[in-house]
Amino acid sequence: MSPRRAALLAAALLAAGLPGAPRAAAPEPPLLGLDEAVAAALARNHLLAGAALEVEKQEDRADALRTRRLPALRLDLLASRLLEPLDFTFPAGTFGTFPGVGPFPPLESRVRTEPQLTTVALVTASQPLTQQYRIGLGLRALELGRDLAREQLRGERQRIRAEVRATYYRLSATQAAVAxxxxxxxxxxxxxxxxxxxxxxxxxxxxxxxxxxxxxxRERWRLSSAESGLATQRERLDQLLGRDLGARFRVEDPSALRSPAAELGLEEARARARARRPELRRAALQRAQAETGLRLSRADWIPDVTLSAHYARLVDFHFLPDHVADVGLLLSWEPFDWGRRGKEASAAGRAEAQAEAALAEAESQVGLEVGARWRALRDATGLLEATRLSVAAARESLATTMNRYREDAKVLRDVLEAEARLSGARHDEVDAIAGRWAAAADLERALGDDD
Structure with a gap:
């Protein structure tokens, strides 16, 4: 073989991506692992902090309502002055006639109260009795609201985790494409x-x-476009991790990544989604809330009975006792309401039926989504295997062409055509890798994984 053709052959081998002369490697940026990225996002993301505060707010409301079960102590103090005197006239015998005493008072009596500062202090202690049932239902409703807030927080954590993993997968595929x-x-x-x-x-x-x-x-343009996409995806991952944009890092190669969701069967994936998806738990909690609301509306028929004790201290009242104390039961009830409570109970019952239907629909939607995502991942995996076979076939074709070229049976154009087929197959493989990991991320999101 002539020196010129040997040089052309070496150049074609380089174009085909076959091993060539060693190059000086530039220092690589630090590796950011997938688990490390997820942990950083869950620790620093700002939206998660707001969702956690909502849980604490609901807990404070429940704690506040629990105090309604306990006795209430109330102090009222009234200090006043009459604008004009008060005159009271008691005719003789107003309070009756008593044996041996006669009429009382025996003569007409007048009592005059001059304008002066008077004070009334009233202390009331009350213990709800029948209201305990209604308070318990209200507490149950608030606890369900707290659980809903927790599911909202869990769903937000799942969303952040899934978004980080999806961005990481795309970044890994783009990084491989750039290389x-x-x-x-x-x-x-x-x-x-x-x-x-x-x-x-x-x-x-x-x-x-x-x-x-x-x-x-054309390949330079493709490289520039891929590098721009890589920079954007890195900034997106930085934003999810709650850190400054522009940090230098690299991610793992697609071949080193593993998606647990890809190893599940369809029914197993659906069962996991039903157990973990926060919207299903929220729908179940909303059904429980509707049931509690129905019980609350029916509890309005129960009269309010309160055990109460009062103590009054009167200062500068000369015609009344200085101390008054009593204890008893207070009943409050509305016997006739024009059908209002019945209509409210009917509306609460319909709300419970709506919540039941919403839960069934949510379960159906989750099953449908998981099935679609699972099949998409299966198809994407099959496409990736096909593209890898195409790469292997194109590589073998190029090797055959090079052998014939050594025998002077082909010219440069044949080598370029074989290289073009290998290049196209590699581009398809990169796209298939990206598609496969995008499908894996979609399935992980549909499963609602907390791992």
Missing amino acids: ALSDLVRALEELDQQTGRYLAEEVVLRGDALEVKARLA
């Missing part, structure tokens, strides 16, 4: 330089040389 395109561009640059020298010596055709340049320009 592959960089190698291809370097190989084409060397082939272009070599072809330029041979064009000057009229060893290759001008059309072949222009085709090499056109392919180099």
Whole structure:
């Protein structure tokens, strides 16, 4: 083989991405693992902090309502002054006639109260009795609201986790694509330089040389576009992790990643989703809330009975006792309400039926979504296997072409065509890798994984 053809063969091998001369490796940025990224996002994300405060707020409301079960102590103090005197006239015998005493008072009596400062202090202690049932139902409703807030927090954590994993998967696929395109561009640059020298010596055709340049320009554009996408995805991951944009890091290669969701069967995936999806738990809690609301509306028929004790201290009242104390039961009830409570109970019953239907619909929607995501992942995995076979076939075809080229059976155009098929197959493989991991991220989100 002539030296010129040997050089062309070496350049074509470089263009095909086969092992070549060693290059000086630039220092790599630090590796950011997937689990490390998820943990950082859950620890620093601002939206999660707000959802956690909502849980604490609901707990405070429940604690406040619990105090309604306990006795209430109330103090009222009234200090006043009459604007004009009060005169009371008691005719003789107003309070009756008593044996041995006669009428009381025996003569007409007048009592005059001059304007002066008077004070009344009233202390009331009350213990709800029949209201305990209604208070318990209200407490149950608030506890369900707290549980709903917890599910909201859990759902937000799942969303952040799924978003981080999906972004990481896309970033890993794009990073692999950038690396592959960089190698291809370097190989084409060397082939272009070599072809330029041979064009000057009229060893290759001008059309072949222009085709090499056109392919180099196209691959450079693809590399630039992939690098822009990589930078955007890195900034998106930084934002999810709650840190400054522009941090230097690299992610794991797609071959090193593992998605637990990809190992599940369809029925197992649906069962896991039914157990973990926060919207299903929220729907169940909303059904329980509706049931509690119905019981609360029916509890309105129960009279309010309160055990109460009063103590009054009167200052500067000369015609009344200074101390008054009593204890007893207070009943409050509305016997006739024009059907209001019945209508309210009917509306609460309909709300309970709505919540039951919403839960059934949510379960159906989750099952449908998981099935669609599971099949999409299966199809994406099959496509990836097919593209890998295409890459292997294109690589073998290029090797065969190179062997024939050594025997002078082919020209440069045949080598370029074989290389183009391998390049296209590799682009398809990169797209299939990205699609497969995107499908895996969608399935993980549909499962509601907390792991």
